[in-house]
Amino acid sequence: MTNVLALIETSSTGVIANTAPALIAAAAKLGTPVAVVATQPGAGDSLVEQLGMLGAQQVYIAESTQVGSLLVGPQLGALISATQALEPSAVVVANSIESRAAAGMFAARTRSGLLADVVDVKTDDGGAIIGVHSVFGGAYTVEATVSSAIAVITLRQGALDERAVEATPSVTTVSLDVESRTSAKIERVHAAGPDSGRPGLRGAVTVVSGGRGLGSKENFVLVEQLADALGGAVGASRAAVDAGYIEQGSQVGQTGITVSPQLYVALGISGAIQHRAGMQTAKTIVAINKDEDAPIFDVADFGIVGDVFTVVPQLIAAIGTRSN
Amino acid sequence: MKIIVLIKQVPDTEEERKLDTSTGLLDREAGDRIADEITERALEVALRHKDGNKGSEVVVLTMGPLPAKEALRKALSMGADSAVHVVDERLEGADMALTAAVLAAAAKRTGFDLIIAGNESTDGRGGVVPAMVAEHLGLPLLPSLNSVEITEVSVRGEAALDIGSLTVSAELPALMSVTEWAAEARFPNFKGIISAKRKHVETLSLADIDLDSAATTTTPVLTTSQRPARTAGKKIVDDGTAAQELAEFLADRNLL
Numbered sequence: 353m354t355n356v357l358a359l360i361e362t363s364s365t366g367v368i369a370n371t372a373p374a375l376i377a378a379a380a381k382l383g384t385p386v387a388v389v390a391t392q393p394g395a396g397d398s399l400v401e402q403l404g405m406l407g408a409q410q411v412y413i414a415e416s417t418q419v420g421s422l423l424v425g426p427q428l429g430a431l432i433s434a435t436q437a438l439e440p441s442a443v444v445v446a447n448s449i450e451s452r453a454a455a456g457m458f459a460a461r462t463r464s465g466l467l468a469d470v471v472d473v474k475t476d477d478g479g480a481i482i483g484v485h486s487v488f489g490g491a492y493t494v495e496a497t498v499s500s501a502i503a504v505i506t507l508r509q510g511a512l513d514e515r516a517v518e519a520t521p522s523v524t525t526v527s528l529d530v531e532s533r534t535s536a537k538i539e540r541v542h543a544a545g546p547d548s549g550r551p552g553l554r555g556a557v558t559v560v561s562g563g564r565g566l567g568s569k570e571n572f573v574l575v576e577q578l579a580d581a582l583g584g585a586v587g588a589s590r591a592a593v594d595a596g597y598i599e600q601g602s603q604v605g606q607t608g609i610t611v612s613p614q615l616y617v618a619l620g621i622s623g624a625i626q627h628r629a630g631m632q633t634a635k636t637i638v639a640i641n642k643d644e645d646a647p648i649f650d651v652a653d654f655g656i657v658g659d660v661f662t663v664v665p666q667l668i669a670a671i672g673t674r675s676n
Numbered sequence: 677m678k679i680i681v682l683i684k685q686v687p688d689t690e691e692e693r694k695l696d697t698s699t700g701l702l703d704r705e706a707g708d709r710i711a712d713e714i715t716e717r718a719l720e721v722a723l724r725h726k727d728g729n730k731g732s733e734v735v736v737l738t739m740g741p742l743p744a745k746e747a748l749r750k751a752l753s754m755g756a757d758s759a760v761h762v763v764d765e766r767l768e769g770a771d772m773a774l775t776a777a778v779l780a781a782a783a784k785r786t787g788f789d790l791i792i793a794g795n796e797s798t799d800g801r802g803g804v805v806p807a808m809v810a811e812h813l814g815l816p817l818l819p820s821l822n823s824v825e826i827t828e829v830s831v832r833g834e835a836a837l838d839i840g841s842l843t844v845s846a847e848l849p850a851l852m853s854v855t856e857w858a859a860e861a862r863f864p865n866f867k868g869i870i871s872a873k874r875k876h877v878e879t880l881s882l883a884d885i886d887l888d889s890a891a892t893t894t895t896p897v898l899t900t901s902q903r904p905a906r907t908a909g910k911k912i913v914d915d916g917t918a919a920q921e922l923a924e925f926l927a928d929r930n931l932l
């Protein structure tokens with residue numbers, strides 16, 4: 353089996369990101385999974401065991417003092433270095449802002465074909481690599497292959513549930529020379545807001561989203577309360593984000609995050625086509641809206657024509673009674 | 677300063693977008709095509725710099741079939757100085773790698789200090805073309821900026837990554853991509869629409885940018901299939917018991 357590289361993301365404090373399990377699983381579906389990680393010198397060893405538990409058969413640690421101060425360059429350098437050493441048939445990265453930048457640069461540098469934002473990967477009978485895309489808000493499934501020697505794949509976060517079998521990885525450590533001229537400098541890291549204890553939106557099993565119908569930032573708390581009652585993540589329409597009810601990272605839709613949860617609850621959201629494009633692959637959709645003609649009802653499995661300020665508190669109470 | 681803005685024409689998201697399931701290509705008859713909103717916002721970032729720095733020049737660049745010229749005309753009427761359109765039959769169905777190679781070659785020919793792109797298009801959503809163009813041109817990439825600061829020698833901005841955000845910077849020449857929070861695009865005014873007619877649109881073929889040999893797609897589409905559309909389920913008008921009924925529905929589906 354050929355090697356398949358999985359680019360592991362780490363936080364500014366060196367913790368492995370939650371995208372790693374699916375990336376290693378995808379790599380394992382295509383060949384021998386190799387976890388590639390760019391770290392500060394000496395910081396990689398502590399990650400090996402965890403990457404092995406996630407299924408990495410080899411861990412390729414590229415060390416550079418520039419990790420954390422140059423954007424993308426170290427990750428790109430790590431992939432190039434691992435490619436020269438291991439001749440992979442594919443490189444799998446998360447479809448996150450940083451990793452997809454590294455993937456794009458890697459593909460251009462190595463003249464490789466790139467399959468972006470895939471929801472699954474597989475090989476055909478002849479061993480050719482195939483990426484499965486979910487296009488136009490899930491309306492189409494498109495399968496594509498790559499004719500170049502290496503396939504570069506960005507994987508939609510939360511799309512792949514499979515996990516690879518645990519392994520005891522071999523470890524390779526190299527030191528990396530990063531071209532600083534062609535990398536942007538990281539001047540400051542602004543940490544994310546205080547941890548709410550809620551699941552993140554990407555990959556969440558339950559998502560409760562609020563729209564302009566909530567009317568104000570204060571009222572938007574209702575969305576959070578229902579999310580907490582259901583153990584879900586909080587999302588929003590673009591109108592709610594634009595109105596300042598909640599931060600940008602919560603936007604669900606065509607130009608926001610695409611979610612595919614078991615349950616999606618839309619509160620005070622009209623269901624514009626751009627919003628539906630980001631949520632209509634949810635297993636079950638519930639909508640509460642005052643307007644009986646709101647397009648969100650066209651895709652809802654259960655719709656309530658009603659006022660969110662009346663129905664939602666009653667719903668939270670009803671959920672509370674049931675769980676007691 | 678000379679700024680190139682990458683413009684893309686996409687299917688209007690106000691209408692249902694269709695793929696031709698036999699070719700895998702976009703069904704161009706299915707709806708209107710418009711300049712992607714995100715690329716208009718990228719243009720706005722460039723125009724704001726030009727507003728405050730009179731010597732600056734803004735060139736809009738696109739690759740696409742003949743009608744893509746409409747998107748360039750709109751950009752010119754918003755205030756761009758000139759436009760470059762790469763159009764060639766052999767680019768039909770071009771994938772991201774080929775698109776990026778073409779845009780990079782055309783940008784090189786045009787010349788620039790800074791390139792600005794949208795972070796991801798509403799149709800492809802890959803978000804990798806800016807990085808690929810940057811790599812072809814050997815430029816630092818500032819991806820997905822929510823806010824932008826441009827000086828004569830450098831660019832800086834805030835990139836919101838998945839965990840927290842970063843302030844990033846680079847010296848020029850550089851390439852940045854912007855998110856929809858970077859700027860709200862202006863509307864063309866009457867004067868802009870009139871003067872756009874006189875502005876120059878340069879049309880280039882693959883031969884003009886010396887990419888004749890490289891014009892192949894490396895990611896052929898194998899199959900395209902349409903998922904059945906979702907259908908509306910139960911809809912009730914709240915009479916005071918709707919919440920209770922919904923809780924039962926959720927419990928029945930093991931969603932509580």
Ligand SMILES: Cc1cc2nc3c(=O)[nH]c(=O)nc-3n(C[C@H](O)[C@H](O)[C@H](O)COP(=O)(O)OP(=O)(O)OC[C@H]3O[C@@H](n4cnc5c(N)ncnc54)[C@H](O)[C@@H]3O)c2cc1C
Nearest residue numbers: 563564565589590591605606607608620621622627642660
């Ligand atoms: C290029 C482009 C990209 C876009 N990308 C996105 C995207 O990623 N995500 C996104 O969401 N949108 C996106 N949009 C915007 C989209 O078109 C809509 O404007 C937006 O989704 C509307 O948000 P909304 O449903 O919250 O607001 P509205 O359309 O204003 O709907 C508010 C709803 O709340 C209901 N309501 C009001 N009060 C109550 C109450 N008390 N109880 C119950 N219901 C109530 C109303 O009946 C109404 O249906 C995009 C648009 C464009 C052009």
